[in-house]
């Protein structure tokens with residue numbers, strides 16, 4: 001299988017936890033932006049970013065909501081960084097059955113950061129006055145691996161248009177040519 005490389009713009013938010021003061025402005029604006037209708041309410045429990053706050057330990061870590069997972073991990077990590085001990089799962093971005101973060105509080109549906117689709121810059125970044133969050137767009141070369149389901153869709157279209165026999169004949173002819 002030939003794997004093509006293609007250039008993609010990757011959006012990312014750089015987090016400098018040392019600059020975060022735990023103000024939660026990012027949580028507020030994210031939940032307001034995603035309220036229905038927009039800006040009709042704000043509730044940090046609906047935010048797609050959560051700030052781990054332990055003021056007595058001077059711990060403030062913004063974490064973005066990532067993928068949903070139907071099962072919790074069998075093993076857990078415990079991080080100690082610069083002498084500070086972090087809760088298990090502290091840095092995990094998953095919406096997972098073992099905790100309340102990243103779930104819509106009424107429905108329990110998983111939440112995921114969508115980079116404020118449609119905005120020129122993520123709103124949490126705009127509202128973070130300490131520059132703990134910085135938005136970047138970088139161009140990266142990624143492997144464009146063809147998905148089997150794309151092939152199926154393409155073949156179904158051809159079969160609908162030309163009929164199964166003609167498609168098989170064509171594949172036979174092409175395979176003879178490529179083997180020669």
Ligand code: SF4
Pocket residue numbers: 019020021022023024025026027051060062127128129130131132133
């Ligand atoms: S807005 Fe910035 S400083 Fe405030 S909690 Fe969020 S990341 Fe931290």
Ligand code: SF4
Pocket residue numbers: 029030031033047048049064112113114115116122123124125
């Ligand atoms: S980028 Fe937008 S959707 Fe993602 S956490 Fe920030 S405000 Fe919320």
